Amino acid sequence: MPRLETFSLTIKTGTQGRKDIPKYSINGFPLDFDEIEGEAEPGKVLKVTGHPESFPHTLTLSGPDEGIWEIEEVNAEYFCSNEPSYKIRMGAVTLDDHSDLNIWQERPPEVFEV
Amino acid sequence: MAAWFSKVFKPKGAEAPPIATGVNPPMPDWAIDDDEEDELVPRQIINPPILVDEEEMSGWSEDIRIKAKLSNIESACVFMVDRPILDGFSFWCPDKDFAYGSSPLAAAIFDVGGVGSVLLHNMTVTVTGDGSGVHTWEEGARLIGAVIREFLQSGKPVVQPEVLANIPPEEEIARRIQKVIDEEINPGIASHSGVITLNRVEGNTVFITMGGGCQGCAASTITLRQGIHQAFRTHVPEVGGILDETDHSAGMNPFFKELPAGMRG
Numbered sequence: 001m002p003r004l005e006t007f008s009l010t011i012k013t014g015t016q017g018r019k020d021i022p023k024y025s026i027n028g029f030p031l032d033f034d035e036i037e038g039e040a041e042p043g044k045v046l047k048v049t050g051h052p053e054s055f056p057h058t059l060t061l062s063g064p065d066e067g068i069w070e071i072e073e074v075n076a077e078y079f080c081s082n083e084p085s086y087k088i089r090m091g092a093v094t095l096d097d098h099s100d101l102n103i104w105q106e107r108p109p110e111v112f113e114v
Numbered sequence: 115m116a117a118w119f120s121k122v123f124k125p126k127g128a129e130a131p132p133i134a135t136g137v138n139p140p141m142p143d144w145a146i147d148d149d150e151e152d153e154l155v156p157r158q159i160i161n162p163p164i165l166v167d168e169e170e171m172s173g174w175s176e177d178i179r180i181k182a183k184l185s186n187i188e189s190a191c192v193f194m195v196d197r198p199i200l201d202g203f204s205f206w207c208p209d210k211d212f213a214y215g216s217s218p219l220a221a222a223i224f225d226v227g228g229v230g231s232v233l234l235h236n237m238t239v240t241v242t243g244d245g246s247g248v249h250t251w252e253e254g255a256r257l258i259g260a261v262i263r264e265f266l267q268s269g270k271p272v273v274q275p276e277v278l279a280n281i282p283p284e285e286e287i288a289r290r291i292q293k294v295i296d297e298e299i300n301p302g303i304a305s306h307s308g309v310i311t312l313n314r315v316e317g318n319t320v321f322i323t324m325g326g327g328c329q330g331c332a333a334s335t336i337t338l339r340q341g342i343h344q345a346f347r348t349h350v351p352e353v354g355g356i357l358d359e360t361d362h363s364a365g366m367n368p369f370f371k372e373l374p375a376g377m378r379g
Contacts, residue, residue, distance in 0.1 A: 088164060101162060102159050102160065102161050114258070
């Protein structure tokens, strides 16, 4: 497992959003994002960056404390130690006060034609 | 005797200091939990769909096209062919000698060199390395891809028909696998609160779920490869693919803690 230095998320909210800025949790420990731009209101785009500098057995994005949060798409970029960064696109999900989103995705395997 | 020594080690025969008795000292304020909102709330971890660019998945044509997917976890390369290789069955070759007697395609792949095992399953060929480093993965993948293409174009059977004919029915494989799970595997992992469930058998491919402490456990891959695979193949050598259907990143698994409401974002 690589050491995750930094990751950034660009989150596009659908028709139901949230007023607060979500936290993220690494290995069960909740943390605030280090850099925040935009918001998670309906139709808006939120860009956040975290610097966990740790080995992500789990990495999750917190659901709202109340109501539901419709996420249309999440574009993630991961910066791990000693390797190039990589990007992952995640599709639509809905979070509520009992759910979190798994945002740790391993580097996708290299695929080429032979 | 040094002063510090006598403070730490009492001389022989000296009376032990009295042990304090009575009520416990009061708890500090920070340790008292009187907030009802701090009740543990179970959290569900949702896995998002991963979106893949369409151009990456398109482009199949009438020629035999093969894509190689390098696994950075298990030192394996999966070759995805645009047509079935072994319909209805899977076939696992642990070494060259076994391949020569059973699967001409696997034998041809072993001849490339540096190959540790070959698994044929549906439209895929999974090749693990033998650790010799004869080829880089990219070189080896291109050589093996060419071998697979040439072999499929030849029209020869990938596995000897008499070998496939001797594979027991699904019910018998399921019964024997269940016996291995009940008598060997589950008792062995019970101390870790783990449990293995046989979901089904299709042809000779076994589908399992790793539950309890195994779900989401960082060592689950080792348990699967070195424990479950070995036990299944030892007791039921006709088994081909062994596929883990566990969602290791979802659910209330060992890595995901139940957090008090106040700690959630």
